Amino acid sequence: MERAREALTGAGVVAARWWHTLPDGRIQCDLCPRDCKLHEGQRAACFVRANQGGQMILTTYGRSSGFCIDPVEKKPLNHFYPGSSILSFGTAGCNLACKFCQNWDISKSRDMDRLMDEASPAAIVQAAKTHGVKSVAFTYNDPVIFAEYAMDTADACHALGIQTVAVTAGYMHLPAAREFYARMDAANIDLKAFTDDFYFKLCGGHLQPVLDLIAFVHRETNCWIELTTLLIPGKNDSDVELRLLADWCFKELGPDVPLHFSAYHPDYKLDAPATPPATLARARQIARDAGLRYVYTGNVHDRTGDTTLCPGCGKPIIERDWYEILSYTLYDSGRCQHCGTAIAGRFGRFEKPFGSRRIPIHLST
Numbered sequence: 001m002e003r004a005r006e007a008l009t010g011a012g013v014v015a016a017r018w019w020h021t022l023p024d025g026r027i028q029c030d031l032c033p034r035d036c037k038l039h040e041g042q043r044a045a046c047f048v049r050a051n052q053g054g055q056m057i058l059t060t061y062g063r064s065s066g067f068c069i070d071p072v073e074k075k076p077l078n079h080f081y082p083g084s085s086i087l088s089f090g091t092a093g094c095n096l097a098c099k100f101c102q103n104w105d106i107s108k109s110r111d112m113d114r115l116m117d118e119a120s121p122a123a124i125v126q127a128a129k130t131h132g133v134k135s136v137a138f139t140y141n142d143p144v145i146f147a148e149y150a151m152d153t154a155d156a157c158h159a160l161g162i163q164t165v166a167v168t169a170g171y172m173h174l175p176a177a178r179e180f181y182a183r184m185d186a187a188n189i190d191l192k193a194f195t196d197d198f199y200f201k202l203c204g205g206h207l208q209p210v211l212d213l214i215a216f217v218h219r220e221t222n223c224w225i226e227l228t229t230l231l232i233p234g235k236n237d238s239d240v241e242l243r244l245l246a247d248w249c250f251k252e253l254g255p256d257v258p259l260h261f262s263a264y265h266p267d268y269k270l271d272a273p274a275t276p277p278a279t280l281a282r283a284r285q286i287a288r289d290a291g292l293r294y295v296y297t298g299n300v301h302d303r304t305g306d307t308t309l310c311p312g313c314g315k316p317i318i319e320r321d322w323y324e325i326l327s328y329t330l331y332d333s334g335r336c337q338h339c340g341t342a343i344a345g346r347f348g349r350f351e352k353p354f355g356s357r358r359i360p361i362h363l364s365t
Helices: 002-009 121-131 143-159 174-181 196-203 207-220 239-253 277-289
Strands: 019-021 027-029 049-052 055-058 066-071 085-090 135-138 163-168 186-190 224-231 259-263 295-298 316-321 324-328 359-361
Touching: 027 055, 055 143, 066 121, 085 121, 121 135, 121 143, 121 359, 135 143, 143 163, 143 174, 174 207, 186 207, 196 207, 207 224, 207 239, 224 277, 239 277, 259 277, 277 295
Parallel strands: 085 135, 135 163, 163 186, 186 224, 224 259, 259 295
Antiparallel strands: 019 027, 049 055, 066 085, 066 359, 316 324
16 A cells, blocks of 8 residues: 555655545545645645645655654553553644644644655564564654554554554544544543633634544544643633543543643743643642542652552552653553552553663664
8 A cells, every 4th residue: 555655646745535526626635623625736734735636645654753762651651551662753744733832843844854754654663673662653743644654554563563552632533533543552632621712722723523532532442542631821720621621531431541631831832831730730639539540740740640549449550750660560461469450551561661761763764
């Protein structure tokens, strides 16, 4: 499939999926709720999907802004093979316009020259195998907009027994998501806030499609999910909003989907102060009071907020300090060694943890 696409459109540019032709001759992208309608030569809001010759093309296939081996906890995923390593990469562009983007130099880039690393799906999976990683993550910018590339890479990974992870804002139409998440073993999905006003004014999108996507992935796929909310002072951190968010998670997803509250630091176009650690602790307590069993804090030094507690006996079963695992008391089956309670997630034999290392690597095809 990969060679056939490149033969059709040339290296780095492939025929895209999920679009249709409109009566006036334009084409409409059906990948995400933006529903971009494009004349010949126009690019979609994500900048990487375009109308070329009356067809939708993806311009970043096989091109990356970089590759790095990380701890899986950095995604963040705390219940997906803890302590394992993951090969991370992304491309450029995004289908949201978040004014607080923490990776804006990549996700907001319209400079295709940033994509210095070229790598086919086969080359990526070979690098993952060579470096002994457990998983490959599609991250840095949103993999929704390079879904064809991510899906082909996921197929190649699964052929060699390597897991795949999407780190995404979850802004995707459900028909496309059905195909995409069928190829993902895990995902961390941003639930950026719990008001449509926040999504519209600060992200250029809407809340409901994200809620629909999260519920769909949880109920109708085998993909393990964890959620992340970046707390921004005065924007999405009120007690009322946090209770609504936590209550929705409990009602629609149950008590076992991990929720991460992450600290904002001033970046890109938003003028807001950094998140105080006390805000994260307050959010964590609200979510735990709502019945969520696994609630974490991120982007701050908080060993309490990093630690996984057994919902059965209440004892620490995975103690962390940032991305370092200090103690691990789970059986290979994912049961607490103290009381035998099953812990939600994906677990296996735990050996030496990868730790907090970050190892940049270069791929070339």
